[in-house]
Amino acid sequence: MRSRRSIELYPDVPDERWDDWRWQLSHRLASVAELARVVALDDSERAALQTEGLFRVDITPYLASLIDPHDRACPIRAQVIPTMREAEAFEGLRSDSLAEAAHTVAPGLVHRYSDRVLMLVTTECASYCRFCTRSRIVGKRGENLGPEQHEAQLRYIAAHPEVRDVLLSGGDPLLLHDRVLERLLGRLRAIEHVEVIRIGTRVPFFLPQRITATLAAILARHQPLWLNVHVNHPRELTPEVAVAHARLADAGVPLGAQTVLMAGINDCPNVMLALVRELVRQRVRPYYLYQCDLVRGAGHFRTPIATGVEIMEALRGHTSGYAVPTFVVDAPDGGGKIPVAPQYLLSMSDERAVLRTFAGMLTTYEQPPGYRPHDRSTCAACAAARPTGVAALLQGRGETSRPAPRHEERQPT
Secondary structure (H helix, E strand, C coil): CCCHHHHHHCCCCCHHHHCCHHHHHHCCECCHHHHHCCCCCCHHHHHHHCCCCCCCCCECHHHHCCCCCCCCCCHHHHHHCCCHHHHCCCCCCECCCCCCHHHEEECCEECCCCCEEEEECCCCCCCCCCCCCCCCCCCCCCCCCCHHHHHHHHHHHHCCCCCCEEEEECCCHHHCCHHHHHHHHHHHHCCCCCCEEEEEECHHHHCHHHCCHHHHHHHHCCCCEEEEEECCCHHHCCHHHHHHHHHHHHCCCCEEEEEEECCCCCCCHHHHHHHHHHHHHCCCEEEEEEECCCECCCHHHCCCHHHHHHHHHHHECCECHHHCCEEEEEECCCCEEEECCCCCEEEECCCEEEEECCCCCEEEEECCCCCCCCCHHHCHHHHHCCCCHHHHHHCCCCCCCCCCCCHHHCCCC
């Protein structure tokens, strides 16, 4: 399965060692001297690799073997090798672009949405994306999250019955030792009100060797569990990644994918179309296409929002609906994900709606005469619900719309 390039770079490494994820982690490349062996570094890359204060660099040998050594526009190279453009400031720059600290209720536990929490279980990744939205904490040596922090997180979740969905992230949860990961998943599954566990990971791309049969079996034992992988370009979907995805899917783990829209990497409708089609072929459903966050070091990756809308136009109707993600802007300062889409509903009255098809044709939909909406006063589901925000305003059960409570307004445990 090894590529010709990996054999050229590491001719003395036997296949069994190459396929050992621990060997891959222990031989990551970070310095100018190490990376110059595999890539013809330019002046900006050399300077950035020697600049104090830029985000951490670590590149697995597997990942290094995918980089085009002479193409400065290589989409994999641009994601993991820094340039001095990371030092450029820009309007709207934030160190904590999603205001996660403001919604932190226990060490590494973010409670922004009422029924779900973000559980950061490690600050380590197999390799480090240059556009990481958590670069303020991820990759910082000495600031990892361990058993003491995990216990505090679990206590909070157990004490808050409104939490039905837990997202494990970091860092990358799949870098945890099998025993540690199984214990965390087991503890979460033992909390009666936790219905769904999700894991966000980039391991299948950075380190596909980590997706072992043992790991897949661990994940399968803690259903319902969803795995969301992070993939940005079709060149990331190598045969090794396809094997990792297949191992997870065969174990019954549902797979979704998130993608960050980035200039020079995937801001092309045809590149994105190829990506989503291949993801679906590998049994991975595209989930989110993210507008790049206003995070330090990522200014040169940002695109206008109109670029994302154009890409959505190129996907909707031109490929299977299963292959079309939702384009979202994760609102700065913790406002949550805002879906952004081309305008298909052009006008509407009580009698009819005027719509535009993906091909540009105008059509009308005749509204049903005499429609009687369901009676909220007799609806058991409405009586049990506690709507907030726009939903409450539409139901006449709220006077103003406001963000989710900040952490100081919640009841910590």
